[in-house]
Amino acid sequence: MGRVKNNPKKNENHKTTVCTISGKMFRPHRNVIKTIKRLQRSLEHCIPKTSFYRVIREILQNQRTHTTDLRIQSSAIQALQEAAEIYLVGLFEDSTLCAAHARRITVRPDDFKLVLTIRGPGDVRIPPDPILPGSGIEIPFWQFSGSTIVTPNYIRLTSDLQSKVGAIWNSVPVNVRNWELQVHFKVHGKGKDLFGDGFVIWYAKDRMREGPVFGNNDFFQGLAIILDTYSNHNGPHNHQHPYISAMVNNGTLHYDHDRDGTHTQLAGCEAKFRNLDYDTHIAVRYEKDILTVSTDIENKAAWKECFQVKGVKLPTGYYLGASATTGDLSDNHDIMSVRLFELDMPDDPQGDEDRSNILPSATFFEPPRDHVEDPKPSSLSGVKVFLLMLIGSIAVVACVVLGIMFYQKHQEKKNKRFY
Numbered sequence: 001m002g003r004v005k006n007n008p009k010k011n012e013n014h015k016t017t018v019c020t021i022s023g024k025m026f027r028p029h030r031n032v033i034k035t036i037k038r039l040q041r042s043l044e045h046c047i048p049k050t051s052f053y054r055v056i057r058e059i060l061q062n063q064r065t066h067t068t069d070l071r072i073q074s075s076a077i078q079a080l081q082e083a084a085e086i087y088l089v090g091l092f093e094d095s096t097l098c099a100a101h102a103r104r105i106t107v108r109p110d111d112f113k114l115v116l117t118i119r120g121p122g123d124v125r126i127p128p129d130p131i132l133p134g135s136g137i138e139i140p141f142w143q144f145s146g147s148t149i150v151t152p153n154y155i156r157l158t159s160d161l162q163s164k165v166g167a168i169w170n171s172v173p174v175n176v177r178n179w180e181l182q183v184h185f186k187v188h189g190k191g192k193d194l195f196g197d198g199f200v201i202w203y204a205k206d207r208m209r210e211g212p213v214f215g216n217n218d219f220f221q222g223l224a225i226i227l228d229t230y231s232n233h234n235g236p237h238n239h240q241h242p243y244i245s246a247m248v249n250n251g252t253l254h255y256d257h258d259r260d261g262t263h264t265q266l267a268g269c270e271a272k273f274r275n276l277d278y279d280t281h282i283a284v285r286y287e288k289d290i291l292t293v294s295t296d297i298e299n300k301a302a303w304k305e306c307f308q309v310k311g312v313k314l315p316t317g318y319y320l321g322a323s324a325t326t327g328d329l330s331d332n333h334d335i336m337s338v339r340l341f342e343l344d345m346p347d348d349p350q351g352d353e354d355r356s357n358i359l360p361s362a363t364f365f366e367p368p369r370d371h372v373e374d375p376k377p378s379s380l381s382g383v384k385v386f387l388l389m390l391i392g393s394i395a396v397v398a399c400v401v402l403g404i405m406f407y408q409k410h411q412e413k414k415n416k417r418f419y
């Protein structure tokens, strides 16, 4: 028996609406598909914020009593909008199913009515994971700190606001020796030229320690993959930002923000991963003491090697995490997914070596590593400089006056000779 296709058939007589604007063909449906695809890729809201706020304000004004004025916090509006959009998208999805069931491609008001009837009265779709502040969230094996917020689609370490610090840390130590970590992330914000500061993927001994290195503690023990979006120092290093680099620390090295960590980095590469419409991924592979960092930021669904460093020794039993900060400049730093793959082979001869108590170390560092100090500022204060200039000018005036007096006396003597 032949299988009957359930897909809705296109009406043969149906013609696509084609408008002509200044001689060019313009198909409205194409723009709609483009908009849908753009919205599916982005993390932005479908409804413009101002329009949504206007509706909320109108409702609040209708609800207010004679004596009290109702007010609402911006975070509450954000939560309302998140919930409203989840509800509406669900309603549209179900209505599209109804239309497909009726072998139509156009959704009609009847489809919405049918969906609402099936769902029954009091239908309120609660988002699976409403936005909640970072600390105290129950996601198995993960802990959050600082400004981190969790939504159904992403974990936001920092939002596009000044002076934010956020972090996520896994609570299970990595006990495999060879591994690959893949992180799906998104760094985006309103700033076109000014933005910062970036985020770090950690493989570290200590977890949940707030500090100055992109929200984590300095003099850490472990590996840091730094995705630095802001160039603090344009001097000795010649690379552009955003820049991805690796640092291995045994607890004695200081990460120098002012120099973007250039004198402690193992290697690095430029990577324009910010404000992209498509998905951005990074892979950190640690296999047989070789650290390889690759990116997938060109929408090609393929890894591109950023750098590779040999002779990196990392202990087992450290924790995975990510942290981000904003300062005067800001960005949204979002983590969509974190996946860890075990690469240990059962017949690997080095597999039996106990690596739980070694210190992290790296054989090769990127030259030059010399720490060049900034020229020391002059020890003379403004007042001292002013006094010196004053004394100098008095000396010059005194010299001129003495010179004139000497000249006049000389002239007098000259004139006397003629009497």
Ligand SMILES: [Ca+2]
Pocket: 197, 228, 229, 230, 231, 232, 257, 260
């Ligand atoms: Ca920086």
